[in-house]
Amino acid sequence: MPETLTKLAYQTFSQGKSYFGLAHKALSMQILNLVAPASPEKKTPPISADLLLNIQQRFNRVLEADWQDAENGVYPDSILFDNPWEDFFRFYPSVWLDMPQIWNRANQKRHQDFSPQVETIGYPSYYVQNFHHQTDGYLSEMSANLYDLQVELLFNGAADAMRRRVLAPLKQGLQTFRSVEPRQIKVLDVACGTGRTLKMLRGMLPKASLYGVDLSPAYLRKANQMLSQNPGELPQLLQANGEEVPYLDNYFHAITCVFLFHELPPQARQNVINECFRVVKPGGTFVICDSIQASDSPELAPLMDGFATTFHEPYYRHYTTDDLVKRLQDAGFSDISTQVHFMSKYLIAHKPAENGQIHQDSEQQEIPLRV
Numbered sequence: 001m002p003e004t005l006t007k008l009a010y011q012t013f014s015q016g017k018s019y020f021g022l023a024h025k026a027l028s029m030q031i032l033n034l035v036a037p038a039s040p041e042k043k044t045p046p047i048s049a050d051l052l053l054n055i056q057q058r059f060n061r062v063l064e065a066d067w068q069d070a071e072n073g074v075y076p077d078s079i080l081f082d083n084p085w086e087d088f089f090r091f092y093p094s095v096w097l098d099m100p101q102i103w104n105r106a107n108q109k110r111h112q113d114f115s116p117q118v119e120t121i122g123y124p125s126y127y128v129q130n131f132h133h134q135t136d137g138y139l140s141e142m143s144a145n146l147y148d149l150q151v152e153l154l155f156n157g158a159a160d161a162m163r164r165r166v167l168a169p170l171k172q173g174l175q176t177f178r179s180v181e182p183r184q185i186k187v188l189d190v191a192c193g194t195g196r197t198l199k200m201l202r203g204m205l206p207k208a209s210l211y212g213v214d215l216s217p218a219y220l221r222k223a224n225q226m227l228s229q230n231p232g233e234l235p236q237l238l239q240a241n242g243e244e245v246p247y248l249d250n251y252f253h254a255i256t257c258v259f260l261f262h263e264l265p266p267q268a269r270q271n272v273i274n275e276c277f278r279v280v281k282p283g284g285t286f287v288i289c290d291s292i293q294a295s296d297s298p299e300l301a302p303l304m305d306g307f308a309t310t311f312h313e314p315y316y317r318h319y320t321t322d323d324l325v326k327r328l329q330d331a332g333f334s335d336i337s338t339q340v341h342f343m344s345k346y347l348i349a350h351k352p353a354e355n356g357q358i359h360q361d362s363e364q365q366e367i368p369l370r371v
Contacts, residue, residue, distance in 0.1 A: 007067055010080050014063050017083075017157025024153050028096075032103060047302065054299060059158055062342040066161040074168045075204040082160070082199070084148060084226070091145050095153070098135055098146065106133045111312050115140065124241065126265050127215055132311045138193075138215070144222035148194055151259075155343060162344040163197050166256050166287045167204050169339075169348040173285025176353070177253050182207035188252045190242045190276060191215075191260040195223030198235050201256070202227070210235035211252070213245060243271040250281045258289040262319040269319075270327050277331040283353040286333060292345050294320045296338065303343075 047055075070077040105113055111130050114120055118139045120128045129137055132150070136143050151159045170187070177185065185208040189198050192212030201210055212235055214220050220237050227235055240246050242260065255276050261269050276286050291307075292300055308316045324347055328336050333349035340346070 003071065006077055007071075010067055010077070011063065013081060014157060014161070017152065018059065021153045021156035028099060032099075051299070051302065055303075058342045059156065062158055062161050062165070065341060066164055069164065069168050074171055075164070075200070079164070079200060079203045082203070087145065088149060091149055094142065095146055095149060098142075101135050102133045105130060105135075106312070111314070123215060124243075124268070126263075126268060126315070129314065130312055131263055132313070138219060141218050141221070144194055144216070144218045147219070147222075148196055158342050160196070160200075162342055163258055163289065164200055165339065165341045165344065165346055166197070166258060166289050167200060169346070170201075170254050170256060170285060170287050171204060173254055173287070173348070173350065176283040176285075177281075180253070183209065185209065185254075186211065186252045188213070188245075188247070188255045188279065190245070190255060190257040190272065192223060192237065193219050193259075195227045195235070195237075197256060197258045198223065198227060199230060202230050202232060202235070206232055209233065211247075212237045213240040213242065215239065215241055243268055243275060245275045245279050247279045249278055251279050252284060253281055254285045254287070255280050256287050256289070259291075261288065261290045261322075261324070262313065262316050264319075265315050266318060266322065269322065269324075270330070273327050273331045273333075277333060277351060280351050282351050284351050286328075286347075286349045286351070288324070288347040288349075289344050291316070291319065292340060292343055293322070293324075296340050296345060300343075 066080065069075060070080055105111075111133075112128055113130055114128075114136050118136050120139065123139075127138070131137060134143055134147075134150075138144075138147075148159075155162065174185065182205075185205065187201060187205065187208055188211045189201065190213055192198055192214050193216070195212060198210055198212050201208075210233075212220075212223060214223070214237070217239055220239055223237055224234075227237075238246060242257070257272070257276070260272070264272065273286075280286055292304070294301060294304065297304075304316075304320050307313065308320075325336050325338070328347065328349045332351065334352050335350040337348045338346060339348070
C-alpha cells in the first residue's frame with residue numbers, strides 16, 4: 001500500500017506540472033495573438049489529434065519508466081518529488097515579464113542581442129546566441145534563474161523525468177568499476193548548466209566525486225548555489241568549453257551530457273565527443289541525453305520542424321539528421337546503444353577496456369554498486 005500511495009502521489013505531482021505547463025503555454029499564446037498576431041505565412045499548423053495522442057502516450061511512458069527506476073532502487077524515490085519551489089514562486093512572474101522582450105526579439109530576428117553589461121568576448125561564436133530567443137542567451141544571472149523553470153514549462157513538467165533517464169545506464173556502466181572505492185568514483189557532467197543533472201547524480205551516487213564544466217559563469221554560480229544545499233561533498237565546477245575539457249586523459253569513470261548537442265554546430269559536436277572519449281577511463285561510460293531525431297521519431301517530424309521554426313535553434317535542423325552513433329564510433333567509442341523517452345534521445349557508449357578486457361558484469365552476477 002505505501003508504494004501504491006507513493007506512485008499515486010508521483011503521478012498526481014507530475015500530471016499537475018503537465019497541466020500547469022499546458023495552461024501556461026495556452027495562455028501565453030492567446031496573449032501573443034492579441035498583442036502581436038502572426039501573419040498567415042508565419043503561423044504554425046495545428047497539431048493533429050493522432051499526434052497529440054502519441055505525445056500523451058510518450059509522456060505517460062516516461063513517467064512510468066521514471067517510477068520503475070525508483071522502485072527498482074536505481075535512485076531514491078525522494079528524487080521524484082524534488083522541485084525548486086523557491087525558484088518557482090520567486091521567478092515565475094519574471095517569466096511573464098520577460099515575454100515582451102522575447103516576442104520583440106523573435107519578430108525582429110535579433111538573435112545575438114545582449115545587454116550592455118554582458119561580456120561576450122572570448123566565447124565561441126556559435127555560443128553567442130539568444131537560444132530560444134532567451135534574454136542574454138546563457139550569459140546573465142536572470143537567464144540562469146529562469147532556465148530550469150522555462151524548460152519544465154516547455155516540456156509540460158517532464159524535463160526532470162527525461163534527465164533522469166541518464167541515471168540507470170550510467171549506474172549500470174559503473175558496474176565495470178565495482179572494485180573501486182565509492183569516494184574514488186569520478187563522474188563528469190559536460191555543459192552542466194544550473195547543476196540540475198548533477199543534483200540528480202548526487203542523489204543516486206551520494207559518495208562519488210562529481211564534476212561539472214560549463215561555459216557560462218552565471219549558470220555555474222546558479223549551480224553552486226543549488227548544489228550547496230545538498231548534503232555531502234560539493235561537486236567541483238569549472239568554467240570550460242566542452243571542446244577543451246581541462247582534465248587529464250582517462251580521468252573519469254563516467255560522463256553525462258544533457259541537452260547540449262542540438263545547440264552545437266557539427267564540428268563542435270564531434271570535438272566534444274572526442275574530448276569525452278579522451279578523459280573517460282577505458283571501460284568507462286558516456287551517456288548523452290538530447291532531442292529526438294528524425295531517424296528514430298519520424299512521426300514527430302512536425303514538432304521538430306515547429307521547434308526549429310518557433311525557437312531560435314540555428315543548429316537544430318542539422319542535429320535532427322546527424323549520425324551521432326557514427327560520431328561516437330569515429331571518436332573510438334564502442335558498444336553503443338540508443339533509447340528514446342518522450343521528447344529525448346539517449347546514446348550510451350563505452351570506451352573499450354584496455355587489453356581487450358570485457359565489462360566485469362558481463363560474466364558475473366550483478367551486485368549493487370557501492371556508490
